[in-house]
Amino acid sequence: MRFRQNGQGGEKMxxxxxxxxxxxxxxxxxxxxxxxxxxxxxxxxxxxxTVAEFSQSAGVxxxxxxxxxxxxxxxxxxxxxxxxxxxxxxxxxSPASRTLNPSSxxxxxxxxxxxxxxxxxxxxxxxxxxxxxxxxARLADRRGKTFLIGGxxxxxxxxxxxxxxxxxxxxxxxxxxxxxxxxxxLIDMGKHDVLVIFDIRRYQDSLVRFxxxxxxxxxxxxxxxxxxxxxxARFARHVIAGRTAVPSAWDSSAALFVVxxxxxxxVTRQLEAEGAKRIRELESLR
Amino acid sequence: MRFRQNGQGGEKMxxxxxxxxxxxxxxxxxxxxxxxxxxxxxxxxxxxxTVAEFSQSAGVxxxxxxxxxxxxxxxxxxxxxxxxxxxxxxxxxSPASRTLNPSSxxxxxxxxxxxxxxxxxxxxxxxxxxxxxxxxARLADRRGKTFLIGGxxxxxxxxxxxxxxxxxxxxxxxxxxxxxxxxxxLIDMGKHDVLVIFDIRRYQDSLVRFxxxxxxxxxxxxxxxxxxxxxxARFARHVIAGRTAVPSAWDSSAALFVVxxxxxxxVTRQLEAEGAKRIRELESLR
DNA sequence: GGAGCGCTGTATCGTATGTTACGTATTTTG
DNA sequence: CAAAATACGTAACATACGATACAGCGCTCC
Numbered sequence: 001m002r003f004r005q006n007g008q009g010g011e012k013m014x015x016x017x018x019x020x021x022x023x024x025x026x027x028x029x030x031x032x033x034x035x036x037x038x039x040x041x042x043x044x045x046x047x048x049x050t051v052a053e054f055s056q057s058a059g060v061x062x063x064x065x066x067x068x069x070x071x072x073x074x075x076x077x078x079x080x081x082x083x084x085x086x087x088x089x090x091x092x093x094s095p096a097s098r099t100l101n102p103s104s105x106x107x108x109x110x111x112x113x114x115x116x117x118x119x120x121x122x123x124x125x126x127x128x129x130x131x132x133x134x135x136x137a138r139l140a141d142r143r144g145k146t147f148l149i150g151g152x153x154x155x156x157x158x159x160x161x162x163x164x165x166x167x168x169x170x171x172x173x174x175x176x177x178x179x180x181x182x183x184x185x186l187i188d189m190g191k192h193d194v195l196v197i198f199d200i201r202r203y204q205d206s207l208v209r210f211x212x213x214x215x216x217x218x219x220x221x222x223x224x225x226x227x228x229x230x231x232x233a234r235f236a237r238h239v240i241a242g243r244t245a246v247p248s249a250w251d252s253s254a255a256l257f258v259v260x261x262x263x264x265x266x267v268t269r270q271l272e273a274e275g276a277k278r279i280r281e282l283e284s285l286r
Numbered sequence: 287m288r289f290r291q292n293g294q295g296g297e298k299m300x301x302x303x304x305x306x307x308x309x310x311x312x313x314x315x316x317x318x319x320x321x322x323x324x325x326x327x328x329x330x331x332x333x334x335x336t337v338a339e340f341s342q343s344a345g346v347x348x349x350x351x352x353x354x355x356x357x358x359x360x361x362x363x364x365x366x367x368x369x370x371x372x373x374x375x376x377x378x379x380s381p382a383s384r385t386l387n388p389s390s391x392x393x394x395x396x397x398x399x400x401x402x403x404x405x406x407x408x409x410x411x412x413x414x415x416x417x418x419x420x421x422x423a424r425l426a427d428r429r430g431k432t433f434l435i436g437g438x439x440x441x442x443x444x445x446x447x448x449x450x451x452x453x454x455x456x457x458x459x460x461x462x463x464x465x466x467x468x469x470x471x472l473i474d475m476g477k478h479d480v481l482v483i484f485d486i487r488r489y490q491d492s493l494v495r496f497x498x499x500x501x502x503x504x505x506x507x508x509x510x511x512x513x514x515x516x517x518x519a520r521f522a523r524h525v526i527a528g529r530t531a532v533p534s535a536w537d538s539s540a541a542l543f544v545v546x547x548x549x550x551x552x553v554t555r556q557l558e559a560e561g562a563k564r565i566r567e568l569e570s571l572r
Numbered sequence: 573g574g575a576g577c578g579c580t581g582t583a584t585c586g587t588a589t590g591t592t593a594c595g596t597a598t599t600t601t602g
Numbered sequence: 603c604a605a606a607a608t609a610c611g612t613a614a615c616a617t618a619c620g621a622t623a624c625a626g627c628g629c630t631c632c
Contacts, residue, residue: 022414029579034520040412041513041527045375048334051620059520061581066621077620078588088374089331112548113410117403124399132396153449156442163439164536248551250450254544262398265534315609337590347611352591363590 017083018043020072031060032068044084051077111247116254119243123255126241132259135222135238136266142169144192147219149175149182151207154198154253157224157260161196164264168271168278179206186210191218199223199230200244200251211235224256303369304329306358317346318354330370337363397533402540405529409541412527418545421508421524422552428455430478433505435461435468437493440484440539443510443546447482450550454557454564465492472496477504485509485516486530486537497521510542 018040025036038058039047046054055062066077074080139146146165150158155176162174175182189195195214199207208231211221215235223236226244233239242255304326311322324344325333332340341348352363360366425432432451436444441462448460461468475481481500485493494517497507501521509522512530519525528541 018412019414019416022417025417026420031580037519037522037525037527038515041515041525042375043412045371045378048371050618052618062620063582063622064580067580085331085334089328092331110410112551113406113544116544116547117406120399120403124396129396153446156446156449159445160439160442160539163442246547246551248547249554250547250550252547253446254540254547257543258399258402258540261402261532261534261536261538261540262396264536265398265532268535317610336588338588348590349592349612350610353609 016087017047017072024071028068028071031064032071034058034060035065035068044088047084048081115246116252119245119252119255120258123240123242123259127259131238132262132266135240136263136270138194138220138222138238139165139196139263140169140267140270141194142171142271144190144194145171145173145188146194146196147173147175147185147189148196148198149207149210150198151200151204153250154200154224154256157198157253157257158196160257161260161264165267167282168268183210186213186217189214189217189219191220194220194222196222197224197232197236198253198256199232200226200253200256201228201230203230203232208232224259226251302373303333303358310357314354314357317350318357320344320346321351321354330374333370334367401532402538405531405538405541406544409528409545413545417524418549418552421526422549422556424480424506424508424524425451425482425549425553426455426556427480428457428557430476430480431457431459431474432480432482433459433461433471433475434482434484435493435496436484437486437490439536440486440510440542443484443539443543444482446543447546447550451553454554469496472499472503475500475503475505477506479505480508481505482508483510483518483522484539484542485518486512486539486542487514487516489516489518494518510545512537 021036021040025033028036035054035058039054042057046057051062051065055065058065069077069080072080074083146169148158148162148165150156159174159176162172166172166174173185175185195211197207197211203225211223211232212235215221220238221232221236222238222240223230223232224240224242225233227241229239229241240256240259242253242259244251244253244255246252307322307326311319314322321340321344325340328343332343337348337351341351344351355363355366358366360369432455434444434448434451436442445460445462448458452458452460459471461471481497483493483497489511497509497518498521501507506524507518507522508524508526509516509518510526510528511519513527515525515527526542526545528539528545530537530539530541532538
């Protein structure tokens with residue numbers, strides 16, 4: 001319809017301007033690429049504003065914007081805007097079509113995304129509000145210390161959670177480095193402390209041993225694992241089992257990541273009073 | 287906000303222009319009523335076109351359209367259009383995925399989860415297969431080295447990605463530790479290398495500077511950022527803009543996390559041949 | 573290291589757009 | 603039914619917007 005380009009196409013089906021852009025963004029000079037990126041990032045509303053506003057948002061000059069739309073095959077800026085409006089109109093008419101990128105079939109994107117979204121829904125289905133509230137309360141309890149550790153691939157999750165928790169409360173420690181190093185930290189742990197462990201298969205022996213001794217010392221363990229449950233579940237006070245299956249060579253930790261973010265949010269809310277003061281203090285330190 | 291009218295009303299809650307119109311359509315003269323009806327019928331796109339087009343669609347003259355928007359309380363036509371655009375923006379930001387959601391009944395599912403799922407859908411909607419394939423191809427290109435780095439909260443994502451990529455191919459480096467340490471690594475970077483940066487607001491100056499000098503050295507930058515685009519986007523070859531808004535004190539990096547996992551999967555698939563051999567070797571090393 | 577090309581921004585121009593004034597038509601009211 | 607008031611459209615106006623010419627700059631390729 002509109003996007004018949006120079007070559008007698010037929011090779012590729014371009015059905016939206018967004019696709020057209022990502023198709024050509026590789027062949028664009030730097031300035032026009034910035035225009036393309038800002039348009040995609042705030043698609044499509046920036047394209048409906050004036051050239052001046054668009055150019056300012058993108059940090060380039062007006063002519064660059066015009067060259068950009070010219071490269072997309074439009075005769076002039078108004079024609080480009082009309083195309084965007086038509087697209088919007090079609091989208092608003094049939095709300096069902098707004099679900100996903102129309103590149104679904106056969107693409108590499110959507111099976112992965114679909115599986116991940118399913119994983120999250122499943123994970124949260126088996127997770128009660130009460131359970132999350134309990135864990136959040138435990139993590140917000142300031143009488144004890146909080147330690148976090150993860151396995152080979154999940155340690156970044158422990159880091160991520162630690163980075164946030166350490167801001168809203170004191171005594172949060174991420175256990176990193178060599179095994180011998182964090183094993184020695186066991187001596188600091190007691191029955192008022194919490195140990196958050198991330199462990200998905202293949203479960204690491206070192207982590208299991210670590211959890212066991214911690215448990216013997218009375219430490220409360222919160223375990224993030226997969227649906228097959230790490231052996232650490234045996235010692236854990238709270239177990240969060242996330243779905244990990246995706247069409248990829250690797251397991252996905254995304255569901256656990258979202259649970260972690262949810263907990264971070266809950267703990268923060270719980271510590272709001274002291275947390276706010278603490279955050280202000282930290283700001284002033286910077 | 288915008289619709290405070292003449293009287294200081296607290297009488298009626300007007301939250302959209304469409305409501306405002308149907309509220310006043312009774313008091314309008316015939317011509318303006320026709321304008322109102324045609325706008326409602328094709329809401330809101332006709333209002334984004336020019337006065338001439340609007341007037342022609344409604345079968346009235348231009349001044350009638352202007353008197354119509356004036357009666358709604360707007361100073362001039364552009365102001366009216368801006369209001370419509372803002373409304374559209376808000377609508378597009380949070381897609382009404384509430385329509386079909388099998389996970390709601392009874393238990394109050396965390397609004398956090400809902401927002402996160404929306405964020406992912408939105409993020410991937412602006413992301414084409416082609417774009418991901420391009421980035422994956424670049425990351426799988428074994429002629430150069432791959433460096434990864436992140437900001438205060440996003441560095442764990444860089445770690446996560448690095449942990450996986452380093453298994454399927456050599457020459458993958460996560461830049462950690464003190465700024466001076468990784469800044470010195472710039473000397474190893476050239477035009478065949480790729481630098482993956484995670485940077486969401488508030489954007490870190492140190493990262494921006496780092497990206498700039500890397501860019502000057504010809505390094506290809508892949509940027510993971512939020513929808514407001516880190517200033518690094520200026521130097522980036524590829525930009526991935528993830529949605530981050532959630533009902534929490536913190537921004538969410540979950541959408542970026544999923545994109546990262548998707549890329550990891552794509553790269554792995556691309557390197558399948560050599561990757562499989564490599565993985566077997568690693569297995570035997572353990 | 574030099575010549576050529578391509579990209580980008582500044583400044584200028586023409587025009588399409590929103591705006592306003594005014595005259596005519598239509599309805600309302602005494 | 604007359605007279606006034608309101609509503610509407612035509613036409614002229616001014617502004618701001620998109621378009622273009624040109625010069626400076628960096629980059630690539632001999």
